[in-house]
Amino acid sequence: MKHMVSYKLKPDCVEENERLAKAVYEALEQARPQGLRYATFKLEDGVSFIHMVAHSEADGSNALTSLPAFKAFSAGVKERCEVPPHRVQLTEIGSYGFFGE
Numbered sequence: 001m002k003h004m005v006s007y008k009l010k011p012d013c014v015e016e017n018e019r020l021a022k023a024v025y026e027a028l029e030q031a032r033p034q035g036l037r038y039a040t041f042k043l044e045d046g047v048s049f050i051h052m053v054a055h056s057e058a059d060g061s062n063a064l065t066s067l068p069a070f071k072a073f074s075a076g077v078k079e080r081c082e083v084p085p086h087r088v089q090l091t092e093i094g095s096y097g098f099f100g101e
Contacts, residue, residue: 001062002054002090008083009047017049017080018042020073027070033063047082 009017021040028038035056042049055062064070078084 001056002052002092003087004090005051005053005085005087007049007077007081007085008045009049009080010082011047013080014042014047017073017077020069021049023069024064024067024073027067028064031063031067036063038064 024038025040028036037052037054039052040049041052053062053064055064065074
């Protein structure tokens with residue numbers, strides 16, 4: 001399963017959002033879940049973010065969303081946003097070197 005989540009933050013919430021996102025990456029480094037690919041990007045406006053997620057759990061579970069650090073990140077995201085998160089399912093046509101492939 002592959003999807004993208006995009007949102008736009010309130011300007012005064014960018015630093016908090018980045019701190020919480022970095023905590024997710026620290027937790028991922030420790031947990032090293034198999035089959036998960038995840039990337040976070042800040043857009044050039046400085047307040048818009050995109051998260052790209054790919055996971056291949058056969059049972060449909062997602063190791064990312066079970067992490068306490070991710071739960072902390074997502075708990076207050078709507079309050080930090082000017083434009084709330086929007087999730088889009090992605091169907092891959094092709095890729096080269098994306099997500100470390």
